[in-house]
Amino acid sequence: MSKQFPHSRLAPALSSSVVRQTLLLSVLLGTGGAVQSAPAPASFEGQVIYQVMPDRFADGNAANNAAVNRANPRAWHGGDLPGLTAKLPYLQQLGATALWMTPIYRQQSGNSFETAAYHGYWPANFQEVDPHFGTLEDFDTLIGATQKAGMRVVLDQVINHYGYTAEVVKQQPAWFNGEAQCASSPNKDVDCALAGLPDLKQSNPEVQKVLFDAADFWRAHGVSAFRYDAIKHVERPFLNALLARDRAAGTWTLGEWYDADSGTVAEWQRAGFDSLFLFSLQAAMRDAIMSGQGLDRVSAVLSRAGELPRPGEVALFLDNHDVPRFANGTLFEDDGQARTKYALRALMTLRGVPVIWQGTEIAMRGGSDPDNRRDMRFESDWTPAERSVFEVARDAIAVRKASASLSRGAQKLLPVPPTLESDLLLLTRELNGEPVLAAWHNGKARRSYSIRLSALGLTAQDQAVTRSLFAGQDAKVSIGGGWLHLSLPGRDAAAFALK
Ligand SMILES: [Ca+2]
Numbered sequence: 001m002s003k004q005f006p007h008s009r010l011a012p013a014l015s016s017s018v019v020r021q022t023l024l025l026s027v028l029l030g031t032g033g034a035v036q037s038a039p040a041p042a043s044f045e046g047q048v049i050y051q052v053m054p055d056r057f058a059d060g061n062a063a064n065n066a067a068v069n070r071a072n073p074r075a076w077h078g079g080d081l082p083g084l085t086a087k088l089p090y091l092q093q094l095g096a097t098a099l100w101m102t103p104i105y106r107q108q109s110g111n112s113f114e115t116a117a118y119h120g121y122w123p124a125n126f127q128e129v130d131p132h133f134g135t136l137e138d139f140d141t142l143i144g145a146t147q148k149a150g151m152r153v154v155l156d157q158v159i160n161h162y163g164y165t166a167e168v169v170k171q172q173p174a175w176f177n178g179e180a181q182c183a184s185s186p187n188k189d190v191d192c193a194l195a196g197l198p199d200l201k202q203s204n205p206e207v208q209k210v211l212f213d214a215a216d217f218w219r220a221h222g223v224s225a226f227r228y229d230a231i232k233h234v235e236r237p238f239l240n241a242l243l244a245r246d247r248a249a250g251t252w253t254l255g256e257w258y259d260a261d262s263g264t265v266a267e268w269q270r271a272g273f274d275s276l277f278l279f280s281l282q283a284a285m286r287d288a289i290m291s292g293q294g295l296d297r298v299s300a301v302l303s304r305a306g307e308l309p310r311p312g313e314v315a316l317f318l319d320n321h322d323v324p325r326f327a328n329g330t331l332f333e334d335d336g337q338a339r340t341k342y343a344l345r346a347l348m349t350l351r352g353v354p355v356i357w358q359g360t361e362i363a364m365r366g367g368s369d370p371d372n373r374r375d376m377r378f379e380s381d382w383t384p385a386e387r388s389v390f391e392v393a394r395d396a397i398a399v400r401k402a403s404a405s406l407s408r409g410a411q412k413l414l415p416v417p418p419t420l421e422s423d424l425l426l427l428t429r430e431l432n433g434e435p436v437l438a439a440w441h442n443g444k445a446r447r448s449y450s451i452r453l454s455a456l457g458l459t460a461q462d463q464a465v466t467r468s469l470f471a472g473q474d475a476k477v478s479i480g481g482g483w484l485h486l487s488l489p490g491r492d493a494a495a496f497a498l499k
């Protein structure tokens with residue numbers, strides 16, 4: 001769900017209240033009714049997701065630009081599916097392997113709160129493409145192009161509500177929770193309207209069918225993964241059934257629980273989600289890298305990675321369409337660009353599935369929405385400084401993809417001495433006996449560090465001075481006599497192949 005007008009999110013209610021429930025998936029197959037074991041869950045480990053809000057990405061067809069006004073940040077801006085299809089080579093140039101689109105289905109007509117439904121979170125029909133985005137044929141063309149490019153598609157699914165003025169709200173009043181249900185409910189997060197949006201009663205079999213059918217419809221059109229919006233506000237038994245169907249179909253599922261920490265992600269992975277967004281890491285990286293607080297905030301989040309049943313699947317991000325832009329955390333554009341380079345390199349050293357929001361690869365700026373949804377700008381409009389951010393993003397993604405350890409390796413956070421933990425974060429990633437050491441340095445200036453291997457719990461062979469895997473940075477490591485020696489630039493993250 002997006003905060004596109006003046007309503008704040010409901011207060012976070014974290015893991016303690018979440019019911020622990022294990023999803024048992026036994027699929028009955030064949031006339032003999034033989035019980036098969038549960039299907040293996042889908043995996044996105046090793047993928048790099050690029051997030052697009054189609055209205056704000058690329059306009060490929062001016063003929064569908066009804067009510068477009070690019071001067072108004074709350075209006076439709078004209079981006080569409082043909083434009084996105086035409087820009088797939090750009091996503092590939094960056095190195096993305098998967099595309100997440102915010103919702104593309106038909107939206108309520110007209111505005112609410114002086115805002116158009118350009119963002120896609122005010123649906124009116126879950127099985128039609130909004131005319132602003134194009135046609136179902138345009139969608140099929142996009143999917144065909146992604147398949148040809150070897151890319152996966154994550155489709156955003158709204159399952160909590162319809163748009164404010166969707167026709168169905170008046171036609172099917174029994175599908176929605178009213179004020180009485182909200183008032184009498186012990187679970188206000190679920191049964192009360194989110195930002196006043198018509199709240200679906202998923203326990204109604206007709207509602208359940210609408211939502212199941214929507215999932216099957218888009219699956220039949222080639223979608224391999226769903227991003228489920230606002231799961232904190234959706235009935236739990238319905239979610240369990242939805243996830244069981246998705247898993248049986250081989251669909252990867254990514255849940256959005258706003259402000260989720262590691263405990264919340266762990267609970268929901270146990271319940272059948274393949275992934276959730278790790279909001280706590282986003283906040284810690286923002287605070288440490290962009291706002292000048294200590295890296296110990298990041299270490300505190302990463303130290304909980306062991307709680308996750310499937311740590312390689314968790315979605316890691318610097319920003320998205322619901323939070324201020326990462327680069328906006330500093331007043332100065334050049335500083336924002338430099339720190340975004342640092343953060344992009346840092347992100348690519350972590351275990352999980354990195355998600356890049358359109359424009360973060362050029363350090364686009366913007367505050368709370370709709371300012372964080374400015375129109376995407378492409379190569380011909382970039383400044384040299386923006387191009388240099390893109391080059392760092394492209395290189396960091398390429399380095400990650402070229403390294404099995406960085407893509408899919410186990411992650412071990414090293415215990416740096418307490419006096420250094422604000423400025424230095426060290427971790428290893430390892431698969432197939434090819435360890436990589438990641439070093440994040442938060443100090444303002446270049447600095448060298450020498451730390452005993454034994455203090456880090458690290459066993460490594462001696463090695464001569466070795467440069468970072470990332471291009472264009474002067475970072476070095478050497479190991480000898482039981483010591484790790486690091487020479488690191490200020491405010492940057494490096495990755496080194498260990499012997
Ligand atoms: Ca258009």
Ligand SMILES: [Ca+2]
Nearest residue numbers: 190199233234
């Ligand atoms: Ca709800």
